[in-house]
Amino acid sequence: MSQWNDGVPRIGASLKEEARAPETKSGEGHASAHEVREAMDEFLSSFEEFKSANDERLGELERKLTADVIAEEKVERINRALDQQKKKLDELTLAAQRPDLGGRAECGHAEREHKRAFEGYVRKGEAQELRGLEAKALSMQSDPDGGYLVPAETERMIERIVSEVSPIRAIAGLRRIGAQSYKKPFSTGGAQTGWVGETEARPQTATPSLAEIEFPAMELYAMPAATPTLLDDAAVNIDQWLAEEVQTAFVEQEGAAFVNGDGVKKPRGFLDYDRVADGAWEWGKLGFIATGNEGGFPTSNPGDKLIDLVYAVKSGYRTNGRFVMNRTTQAAIRKFKDTEGNYLWQPALAAGQPPTLLNYPVTEAEDMPSVSADAPAVAFGDFRRGYLIVDRVGVRVLRDPYSAKPYVLFYTTKRVGGGVQNFEAIKFLQFSS
Template sequence: MNGTQSRFETKNANPGDLTRIVEDLGRAFNEFKSSNDERIRKVEKGAATGDLDVKLANIDKAMTELDDVKASIDDLVKKSARGGLGGNGQSAEQAEHKQAFGRFMRKGVDDGLAELEAKALNLGSDPDGGFAVPEELDRNIIQFERDSTPMRDLCNVITVGNEEYQRLINTGKASSGWVGETDARAATGTPQLARVAPFFGEVYANPEATQKMLDDVFFDAEAWLASEVAIEFGEQENDAFTVGDGVKKPKGFLAYAIAATGDATRPIGTLQYVLSGAAATITPDALLDLIYSLKTGYRKNASFVMNSLTLPVIRKLKDGEGNYLWKPGLDAGEPSTLLQKPVVENDDMPVVAAGSLPIGFGDFKRGYTIADVRGVRVLRDPYSNKPFIGFYTTKRVGGGVMDSKAIKLMKIAAA
C-alpha cells in the first residue's frame, strides 16, 4: 500500500469473495499495526510523522471498507440460510389483496381494495390516508430498513397495533431482609412502578415513477417501492433513534438526560456517562471504565456504538502490554471487536470532540425499543408532478429508552 491509494479491492464483492476479503483485512491490520508502531517510535524521537500519518489514514480507510464489505457478505449468507425475503403460506385474502394492490400501483385502480385490505390485514379504515401495503411488502420494507439502519439491527424491534404501547418498570424495591424463625417481620413495602414508552412520529417518503415504468411487465413495482421508501425511512429513522428530540419523532438515546452518577442514585430515564480520561481524546483506561460501569447482566450482550470517524482513534489504542484493543473479525460471521466486544458503526453518532458523546456501550436490545405501528400506507398521486406518478408513503414508528441502566455513554473531557 502506498501513501495515496489502497491496494485492497472491495468493490463488487460477493459471498465467494469472503476468504479474500478476510485475508485482505488481516493483512491491512498487520500493516496498520507496523506503521503505527513506527509512527509511535518517531514521535518518541521527536521526528516528523507526516508520511506515516497519510499512510495510516489510507490503511484505516481500507480496513473500514473491508470491514463493511465483510459485514455485507455475512448478512447475505444469513439471508440465504433463512430463504431470503418474501413470505410463503399466504392466505387467500392476503394473495387477493396483494394482486389488487399491484393493480392500484400500476393503473390507479382501487375498486374493492379497501374491503380486501380490511379482510387481509384487519386494520381500521383510513380513506384519507391512502391504502395499507400488503403484509409481505410491509415485512420487506422493514427488512430492507434493518439492513441499512444500524439501530434497527442493534435494538429491540417490535410491531404494535397503535401508539399506546408502554412498559411498567419497578423504580424501588419492596422491603426485605434476613430474620430468624420466630423474629417479627417488618411490613412489606409496596414496589413503586413507573411507565416508560417510546416517542412516536410519522415518517414519509415520496418516490416517483413514470407510467412507462409501471406498464413494463418486467418492472417489479412492489420491490422498487420497498427499496426506495426503505432507504428514505432508514436514513430518517436512524438519526431519530440516535439523536432525535422526541418531538413528532422517536427520541434518540443521546437525547436523554445524562449524569456521572451510578445506577443506585441516578434517576430513572437518565443515562450514565464516563469521562474519556484525557482532553479531546480517549484513553484505554476510560474504555475499561465504560465497560465496567455496566452491570454484569448487561455486559454479556453489550456492544460499542460509534461513528466511523471515531474508529481511527480507537484502532491506535493499546493496552499496557502493547496489544491493540481493536481487532478485526477474521472469521465468517465474526464482527470486529474492541476489548472483545462487538463494534457497530453508526454515522449518526457524534465525532470525538470536547464535550461530545461519541461512544455508546450497552445491551441495546434491553435498553432501547423501536416500535413499528402496523400498516405502512401509500397514496398514489399522478397529478402533482406530471408526468411522474408519486407514491406518498407513510409509516408511524416510535423509539425510546426502556431501561436506562442498560446503556452507558462516553463523554469526551474538555480541554
C-alpha cells in the first residue's frame, strides 16, 4: 500500500526500485504473475489516493476561488508517481507475457536445417551450407552481399517482441507482402444504387471511379555487436540474443515513423498528412476538432471537447475506437470529471489491459506531441481501419567480423512501410483557437 510523508506519495517498491530491472521468478526476462498482481493492486490503490487528493484540491478551489499551491503540488506529485507506476506495470506485464525464447518450437525438417545452417553462419561465419539452402529454395530475397534470411522461427520471435512493445503496431492494420510495395485501390465515386419497384425500369448505374494509394516498404536496420566469447558459448541461444538485441532499435524507429514519419526512406506517419477543421474535411486529409483555447483545454468543462472528438468520428468507426496520446497529455486528462463528478479517465481493471477514457481504451504513444499551441496532441478513431502497416516478409542478417574488431557486427534489416488508408477513421483534437 502507498504511504504518505509530508504530502508526498511513496508508491511502494516499484518507485524505489524503478531503475532496477524487475525481479524474475519464472526465468530471466520474465515476471511472475504474483509480481504483476502486486503492481496492479498498488497502482489501483494509488489512483484512489490521486482522486482523493484531486477532489480536495477542487474543493479548495471552489471555496477560495484560487488554487492552493500545496494542494496543486501534491496532486502533481501523485500524478507523476502514477505515470511511473503505470510504466513499471507495463514492463512487468510485458515481461510476464513474453514467450520463452530459449525453447525449441516444433518445426519441419526444412526449417530445422535452415536453423542449423544459420546458427553456423552467425557463430562461425560458415555461409556455404546456408547459401546452398537458399539457392535450393530459389529465394529472391536473399543476397550474400546483403545478408541471409533468418530462420522463420527467429523472424516470428522478432515480430512477436516488436508487436508487443510498439504501441501503433499493436493497434494498426497489418499486411504482409513479398513485393517492394503494396497498392490498395479505393473508390472515389462509387457505383450508384437506389430503390426501385418490382416492375420499374432499372436506370443504368455509373461506372465506379477508382484510384489507388501505395505503401512502399522501406528498409529498417539495426546493428547489434557480439564478442567472440558469446558466439562460442553453446549455452547462448542465438535466436533469443538476436531478437532481443534488435527489438529496441526496431521499436523506437518504427514508433517514431508511424506517428511522425515523412514517407522519405521511412513509413509515412499519420501526423504528416494535411489536417483541416472537421467541417471542411475531404478525402486525403485528416479532420480535427479545435479546443478553442490556444495551447490548452478550455478553462471550463474541458472534457466536453473530448466528447466532441469522439462524436466527430462516424459510428462505424467508434465501435473499435481508441484514444492515442503521450503520457504527459494523459496525466493532464486524468484530472477531468464529468458533470456528475465521475472521473473521465479510469485505470484498467486487469493487468495487460489499457486504461479507458470515456469508456474507450487509451494507447500511450510517446511520439505523439504534448499539449501546446496548434498541436494535435490527442487522436481518436479506429486505427486498425485507418492506418496500415506493411511488412515485407523476411528479416536479413549480414555478419561483419572486420569493421569493429574484435567485435562481430550483425547488420540486421527488415522492410516496413505504412500510411493512412482510410481518412474518415481518425480524427484529432487540436489545441488551437
